[in-house]
Amino acid sequence: MWKWEADGQARGVAVVIHSAYEHHRRYAWLIEELRSRGFHVIAGDLPGHGEDSKHKKVHDEALKDYERYVKLMIETAFDYNLPVFLFGHGMGAIFGIYAVQKYRYEVAGLILTSAWFHLQHQPSRVSNAVPGLSKIAGGFKIHHDITVKQLTRSYDAYLEMKDDIMYNSNVTVKWYNELHNFMKALYQSEKGIPDIPVLMMNAGADKVVDTNYAKKWLLKQPISDFIYKEWPKCHHDLYLEPERELVFSYVESFLFNSLKNIGYIVE
Template identity: 45%
Template sequence: MWKWETEQQPKAVVVILHSAYEQHRWYAWLIEKFRSARFHVVMGDLPGHGEQGKYARYHDENFEEYYNYTKVLLKVALEYNLPLFIVGNGLGASIATYVLQKNKIECAGVVLTSPWLHFKLAPGKLSNALSSFSAITSNVKLKHELSIQYFTRNTDVLMELKEQLPLNSMVTVKWYRDWQHMTRTIRDPENKFPDIPLLLMTGENDKITDISTSKRWLMEQTLSEFHYKQWNGCLHSLFFEVEREDVFRYTIDFINNVLRDLGYIVE
């Protein structure tokens, strides 16, 4: 993992969790935006991603690895003794949700973008059938037919990421089962999200996830403060989109309002 510290007096610390098949370098723009806005940033690569997954042919990580990695990130961020905010995208948003449901963590606020709670585009045409079979199928490989064009319409971002492609989006049935188990746990009415200020944002034209599932999940929570924003015309990855400056400003407004409610003076 890495730390990027603001050169100014920090207002808070932000932990960023990227989505499946991505890596932290994809978020250089977002990291620098937070640093310029007076936030420290803590981020790394999910297990099996980035340099660790550079030569891997498929993803077969145990989701417990994802959860443990996330808890380590949060522990490191809390060492700053500043208000902690979590920003999770896609799979990272779902992992953040699961970890917060299962653990008591001192978190000031959470921003979830396009969480993977239900797929429009699932890995492999037979994935739903295979995932219900016996352990014999666990090592069967499934192709998640994603292209970077499903993430953003922003040609500048597409050029930035050109050398970091193609996506390694081959997964095993076991990986897909773990994802299913995580999302079922998240959506279980018995597992409530902690009463933390929450901003959930989706793209109107998301081709990867079913945004109605995310909105329905949010409305089922018992939160003192929550915000839902659907960005017109946007695809899956809002911080990569043409409107990313607006998305970032919306995010910063949410975070600053939470800090004001906590008694901090926000300039």
């Protein structure tokens, strides 16, 4: 886990949870934008990701380990005694949602991008070919094969990410099936999140997830303050897209309005 201090007087704390297979360094631009707007930032690599992925050939971590890590990041953020905003992208979005739902964290806002409620790009069908296969061949390796070009249209991002040795989308059948069941259970859960402000943004040209599921999940939540925004031409990784400055303008407006609504003066 890493902490970055705000540039100037801090207004709040942002917890950034990355998606599957990647690492927190891909959010360097977002982290600097948040720091420059007066937010401390807490981020890190989920278990088995980042530096750990250099030494692992396949993701087989227990999902409980992700839950514990996200819980630690959020509770560390509250130690600052400042409003806490939770950023979750992709798989990170659903673990952020789960933490807020389970532990009833009173965060000042939840910012969700490209949440993994339902994947339209799936790995080898062997993972779902036979009922109970994960019990028979749970350690069998499959390749999810989410490529850089599926994630972003930015050529600069492509050049930076194409040889990233810390990006690993090899998974076991057991891991993938557990994740699939986790997504399904969260989507179908009748236990809503607390009444906190939510900004949900999706990519209109997302090649990884079916964004309709995220939108439907949002609309059934018992919350009074939410914004839904879809970026028509964008691919999955909104913070890496050519439109990222516009994307962040929505984030910045949401952050400052949420602070004002709870009595913080933002000038």
